[in-house]
Amino acid sequence: MRVVELENIRKTFGKKPTGLRRRRASEVVNALCDVSLHVDRGETLALVGESGSGKSTLGRIALRLIEPDSGTINVLGRSVSDLSRSDLRAARRDMQMIFQDPFSSLDPRMVIGDLVAEPMVVHRIEPKADARRRRVAELIERVGLSVRHLDRYPYEFSGGQLQRVAIARALATDPKFIVCDEPVAALDVSVRAQVLNLLIELQRERGLAYLFISHDLSLVRVLADRVAVIQRGVIVEHGDTNDVYDRPAHDYTKTLLSAVPGRDPRRRKLLTSTA
Ligand SMILES: Nc1ncnc2c1ncn2[C@@H]1O[C@H](COP(=O)(O)OP(=O)(O)OP(=O)(O)O)[C@@H](O)[C@H]1O
Ligand SMILES: [Mg+2]
Numbered sequence: 001m002r003v004v005e006l007e008n009i010r011k012t013f014g015k016k017p018t019g020l021r022r023r024r025a026s027e028v029v030n031a032l033c034d035v036s037l038h039v040d041r042g043e044t045l046a047l048v049g050e051s052g053s054g055k056s057t058l059g060r061i062a063l064r065l066i067e068p069d070s071g072t073i074n075v076l077g078r079s080v081s082d083l084s085r086s087d088l089r090a091a092r093r094d095m096q097m098i099f100q101d102p103f104s105s106l107d108p109r110m111v112i113g114d115l116v117a118e119p120m121v122v123h124r125i126e127p128k129a130d131a132r133r134r135r136v137a138e139l140i141e142r143v144g145l146s147v148r149h150l151d152r153y154p155y156e157f158s159g160g161q162l163q164r165v166a167i168a169r170a171l172a173t174d175p176k177f178i179v180c181d182e183p184v185a186a187l188d189v190s191v192r193a194q195v196l197n198l199l200i201e202l203q204r205e206r207g208l209a210y211l212f213i214s215h216d217l218s219l220v221r222v223l224a225d226r227v228a229v230i231q232r233g234v235i236v237e238h239g240d241t242n243d244v245y246d247r248p249a250h251d252y253t254k255t256l257l258s259a260v261p262g263r264d265p266r267r268r269k270l271l272t273s274t275a
Contacts, residue, residue, distance in 0.1 A: 002077065003177045003209035004095075005038040009061055009071035011054075011233075031057045032068070033233045039177065039209040046212045046224035046241070048256065054233040055213045059179040062211060063095050064088060076176060093123045096170035100182040102162035106154050112165050113150035116140060119172040139168040143198060160191030167198065174206075181213045196223065217260045221245055229253045 011032040031054045039045045047055045060066045064073060064080055072081045080091050096119075099105040106115055116136045119125075126132040137147045143164040154162055163183065170178055180199065184192040200223070203210060214220050220227060220241070227244045229237040229252065237250040248254045 001041040003039055003041050003075065004062055004211070005072075005074040006058075006062060007036045007072045007074075009035040009058070009068045009073075011057055011061060011066075011068050030233050032061070035071070035230075035233070035235055037228055037235065037238070039211055041176070041209055042203065042207040043226070044203065044210040044212050044224045046214060046220040046227045047230060048214060048217060048220055048227060049230035050256070051215075052232075053230045055230060056181055058230070059097065059181050059211055059213055062177075063092070063097055063179055065097070090123075093125075093173040094175050095177040095179070096173065096175040097179045097181065098163070098166055098170050098183045101186045102159060102166045103154065105166060106162060106169070108154050111151050111153055112140070112145075112157075115154075115165060116150075116168045116172055119169060123173050125173060135172075136168075139171055140165075142171075142202075143168045144194075158191070159187045160195055163187060163195050164198065167195075167202070171202065171206075175208070177209045177211070179211045179213070182215065183212075184219075185215065217256060221260075229256065 009032050013029045013031055035054075035058060037045065037047075037058075047058065049055055057066070061068050062073065072079060074080070075091060075094060078091070080088065083091060110118070113133075113136055116139055117132055120132055120135065126135050136150065140147060140150060145161060145164055145168075149157075149161075149165075154165070157165065183199065184195050187195060196219070199210070202208060212220070212224060224241045226239065227237075227241050228235050229244070229250065231252045237244060237248065237253045244253065245257065248257055
């Protein structure tokens with residue numbers, strides 16, 4: 001089943017006022033140029049490409065956190081390109097995002113229990129406090145934490161634990177589609193595999209569709225069913241992971257892959273924890 005489909009997405013940005021490099025006023029960035037992709041139920045599509053190639057922009061557009069200049073976005077067979085504000089809010093229930101750095105994506109003034117409950121409140125899921133508390137407890141245990149943690153604040157946690165909280169929060173609305181934007185890149189190497197295994201298990205349990213953004217091509221080989229390679233806003237190559245890795249067609253893909261050390265275990269084998 002097709003969960004998300006993007007067609008002919010274009011996005012340009014004007015001059016970035018706080019950018020590191022100064023651009024002339026006339027300069028625009030073609031962040032995305034005629035990009036199309038889809039993700040099916042239970043499937044991981046990895047989006048790889050160097051820094052600034054447009055990966056996060058595409059992830060945000062898929063969730064309509066930012067607007068494309070043109071193109072269409074379908075979620076669960078329904079166009080979300082021109083939904084009203086309130087219909088879009090309702091549709092957001094089905095799609096969530098996990099960011100690279102949980103310390104900046106989670107409000108430091110909220111306790112863990114409230115962070116996980118908040119999306120339910122927003123979407124009026126489990127409006128009764130008792131039932132909501134039960135569901136929060138189930139979620140927090142599912143991601144490998146405990147109800148003891150619910151009254152604590154983000155600063156009391158490690159990066160890996162906090163990313164588990166972010167995952168529980170993302171699951172609170174029972175989404176069908178999750179954009180994972182470098183979800184383990186900011187974590188200690190020792191906990192990366194655990195968090196990735198959790199994401200894989202949850203995908204299997206719930207049939208989640210992932211758009212998985214990553215710089216780490218070894219990781220993508222293990223994790224992704226399909227890969228889209230993006231260069232300066234253009235998808236230059238797209239196919240089954242093994243095909244792309246074994247027979248890269250585009251020079252840019254070959255260059256990216258040449259930087260990957262060694263061969264990796266067979267796809268879909270669970271990552272072994274290094275902890
Ligand atoms: N809000 C914005 N205003 C102006 N330019 C932007 C904005 N967001 C992104 N860009 C530009 O769009 C291009 C794509 O950025 P994007 O963040 O999508 O890249 P990325 O592939 O996610 O990079 P990274 O791997 O470093 O996260 C870059 O040139 C970036 O500078
Ligand atoms: Mg990015």
